[in-house]
Amino acid sequence: MKYVLDTNVVVAGIRSPFGASAEILKRTLSKSIEAVCSVPLFLEYEEVLLRPKHLSAAGISRIEATNFLDVLASAVIPVEILFLWRPQLRDPDDDMVLELAVNALGMGDNVCVLTFNKADFLPEVNRFGIELKTPKEFFERN
Numbered sequence: 001m002k003y004v005l006d007t008n009v010v011v012a013g014i015r016s017p018f019g020a021s022a023e024i025l026k027r028t029l030s031k032s033i034e035a036v037c038s039v040p041l042f043l044e045y046e047e048v049l050l051r052p053k054h055l056s057a058a059g060i061s062r063i064e065a066t067n068f069l070d071v072l073a074s075a076v077i078p079v080e081i082l083f084l085w086r087p088q089l090r091d092p093d094d095d096m097v098l099e100l101a102v103n104a105l106g107m108g109d110n111v112c113v114l115t116f117n118k119a120d121f122l123p124e125v126n127r128f129g130i131e132l133k134t135p136k137e138f139f140e141r142n
Contacts (some may be wrong), residue, residue: 001131002036002077003028004101006094006115009135010045014058014068020135024114029075036107037076038100045069079104094120101130114138 005024013021028035037045048054049065058065081103097113098121104111105128112131113121125132 002034002104002107002109002111004041004097004104004111004113005035005037006097006113006117007041007044007048008116009114010072011048011054012116012135014049014060014065015054020139024135024138025072029071031075034109035076036079036100036104036111037073038079038081038096038103040081040096041100042069042073042076044096045072077107079107082106097121098124098128098130101125102128105130112138 003024005028009021009024012019013023013025016022024033027033046066046069049069050062055062055065060068079100081099094117097115101111101113110129110131112133113125114133114135115121116134118132118134121132
């Protein structure tokens with residue numbers, strides 16, 4: 001199973017180091033789960049995580065956040081976006097996540113999007129056979 005981490009999961013994992021999202025990040029960094037990412041989505045991780053409100057809430061500096069992102073970049077499996085699937089959803093940022101998930105299907109494995117905003121992806125993910133879970137549901141079923 002390949003996992004796509006929505007930006008809200010990455011940010012939540014940094015802001016709350018003892019929650020389900022933080023555990024997903026730990027497992028991603030240790031490569032015990034296979035997280036996939038595209039360049040556009042990773043740039044969104046960076047842009048959102050480096051916002052002052054998130055840095056402040058996490059109690060980390062910009063340099064610490066950048067170091068984390070460097071380590072995360074080495075842990076995720078890069079996926080080249082070969083087929084564009086936009087627009088499918090109301091939010092262009094969610095479209096980017098769905099587009100990555102659809103392209104990751106070509107890697108020969110099932111794909112699951114981990115997000116706090118499941119409703120934003122429905123019903124479109126069902127057309128592609130992509131699973132959709134919250135971080136809490138990930139641990140209830142794994």
